[in-house]
Amino acid sequence: MIPCKPNGRRLLQLLFFFLVFSVLNNVSAQDGKTLFMSKCAACHQVMKDGTGPALMNLEERGKWSDHNEILKWTQNPSAYMANDPYTQGLKTKFGSLMQSFPDITIKEIDAIVSYVNQAVADSKKAPPPGETTGAKTSNNALIFGVISLILAIIALILMQVNSNLKKMSDDAEGIVRPDPVPFYKNKVYIAMLSVLLFVVGGYYVTKGAIGLGRQKDYQPVQPIYYSHKVHAGINQINCLFCHGSAWESKTAGIPSVNVCMNCHKAITTYEKGPKLYTENGDEINANNEIAKLFKAAGFDPKNPTKWDPAQAKPVEWVKIHNLPDHVYFNHSQHVKTGKVQCQSCHGEITAMDEVKQFAELSMGWCINCHRNTKVDFNYSNNTGNKFYSIYEKFHNDIKAGKMDSVTVKDIGGLECQKCHY
Ligand code: HEC
Ligand code: HEC
Ligand code: HEC
Ligand code: HEC
Ligand code: HEC
Ligand code: HEC
DSSP, rough: OOOSSHHHEEEEEEEHHHHHHHHHHHHHHHHHHHHIIIIITTTTTSSSSSSSSSOOOOGTTTTTTTTHHHHHHHHHHHHHHHTTTHHHHHHHHHSSSOOTTTTTTTTHHHHHHHHHHHHHHHHHOOOOOTTTTTTHHHHHHHHHHHHHHHHHHHHHHHHHHHHHHHHHHHHTTOOOOOOOOOOOOOOOOOHHHHHHHHHHHHHHHHHHHHTOOOOTTOOOSSSSOHHHHHIIIIOOOOOOHTTTTHHHHHHOOOOOHHHHHHHHHHOOOOOOSSOOOOOSSSOOOHHHHHHHHHHHTTTTTTEEEEEEEEOOOOOOOOOOOOOOOTTTTHHIIIIIISSOOHHHOOOOOOOOOOOOOOSSOOOOHHHHHHHHHHHOOOOGGSOOOGGGOOHHHHHHHHHHOSOOOOOOGGGGGOOOOHHBO
């Protein structure tokens, strides 16, 4: 006769792998997003053209249905373009040449493309913009959960049938055995179930706990409807005009009313720009918003020529980006020394009316960028960072061909105490 126990056990094992797989699967979909955000999002959006073309429906354009072609292009755009009229055309349209990523791998390309495809699918499904993230993954988790539950029930039924059959055949043959241990008292099953619950439960609890306090896409309503699109986008005011301390200090800072009034003493009404709307689609009366600014600067709203500095009070902007207290982040280190664009971390601010938090600000986000970003090391022609001239070893290794570039990781960007107090 076929032994009965292993059958049920195999089912349980299957169930176990299924759950583990579902967890791993989620992680890899997440990877594509992380890669896209850290490497491509500075220039590409999924649905809209930016510095580079929108990447939606990518596989239907050029030779991109073959991911190896995307790989070749991404590794070295200028070489690829040399004998490819399609990308030459893109360059003419978009003006600038795409950045090269010589170290990118086919796996990473696959992950990025699948993230893009997923983002397109998500946007078709979810109606309100800004709330699309996570919908798909939680959907997946639900489906996996339901399937797992069904499998578990089938496993239990099969085990029950199995033991009944065995009992019947034993009865028929007149064999008297001690009563079989019911499955819910069977120590092996109980042990396996506990391990399973521990692993799965532990994973979700840890993940949830680490994510506490993160607020990607946070977009509070500000006391004055101040549009970055109008100022930094349409009127091309340099970020550093208002956030100048990003260049020389740890914080980027929020400008005081005085900075605003440098211009707004002359600009008292909003006339040239496009109509402005809140997230909910309500139209903004921009002149009222400018009036709020005047009030904050100490002007009498009823009589704008009357100015009393004693009435001035700072605007209470709501802070959007907040790292936990145990993390040290320095703007000048990134903006001035590292030459990282504001947009790499804050997204296309010039296209946002109201600022929203673009990056997750998780530790993985910092670390991934440090793993991948090359340090400008070329101090011989004075474009690079002279500080690194002491790193003779890297210099010699590069000369000897032992390495071809230096990432932030190599200069200590993954060391705990660099980011943690
Ligand atoms: C510094 C800006 C920049 C970055 C970063 C960047 N790209 Fe591009 N990308 C461009 C530009 C600009 C073009 C248009 C071609 C050109 O002008 O070189 C382009 C074109 C493309 C195209 C062809 C699109 C089409 O319409 O057929 C693909 C595919 C692509 N990029 C993929 C990527 C991927 C993947 C990444 C991230 C690993 C990335 N790009 C990062 C600027 C960038
Ligand atoms: C004319 C002044 C001005 C200019 C120019 C400007 N900003 Fe701002 N920025 C502000 C003000 C005021 C706030 C606070 C209100 C808000 O969050 O919208 C702010 C907020 C921000 C925030 C969110 C800060 C937080 O609370 O976490 C970021 C990020 C930011 N700006 C980035 C940029 C970038 C990048 C540019 C250039 C593309 C830029 N700003 C140009 C005035 C300016
Ligand atoms: C390497 C990523 C990165 C770059 C590049 C970057 N920022 Fe930030 N920015 C952050 C982080 C992280 C915070 C949150 C800091 C905190 O909570 O201590 C932040 C916070 C801010 C704030 C809120 C006020 C503050 O200082 O905490 C403003 C405004 C801001 N950034 C503007 C800018 C501007 C303008 C640039 C370009 C000149 C820029 N950032 C470049 C990551 C970056
Ligand atoms: C470098 C000049 C300059 C500075 C500095 C500046 N603005 Fe403006 N602001 C403009 C211009 C230009 C317009 C658009 C006028 C138009 O289109 O008719 C504008 C429009 C506005 C508007 C109406 C559109 C909107 O965004 O809602 C508000 C409100 C406003 N500014 C507030 C501020 C505040 C608050 C500050 C300081 C944080 C500030 N501005 C700093 C030049 C400036
Ligand atoms: C978009 C890419 C990017 C992101 C995101 C990023 N960094 Fe960096 N970081 C850099 C670069 C580039 C440098 C190297 C600057 C230089 O040339 O010294 C750097 C350097 C540093 C250093 C100094 C390392 C050393 O050994 O001198 C610290 C500390 C640091 N980053 C902290 C952070 C923290 C904390 C975060 C997340 C909140 C973060 N970074 C996110 C690109 C990034
Ligand atoms: C490049 C910067 C950076 C480096 C290097 C770094 N961390 Fe972090 N770490 C962060 C940031 C940012 C957070 C906050 C993440 C959040 O708010 O969710 C964090 C959070 C944490 C937390 C809290 C749990 C969590 O993930 O939020 C622990 C524990 C931690 N780090 C340990 C370490 C250890 C150990 C190392 C060295 C192996 C290290 N960190 C290196 C940036 C860094």
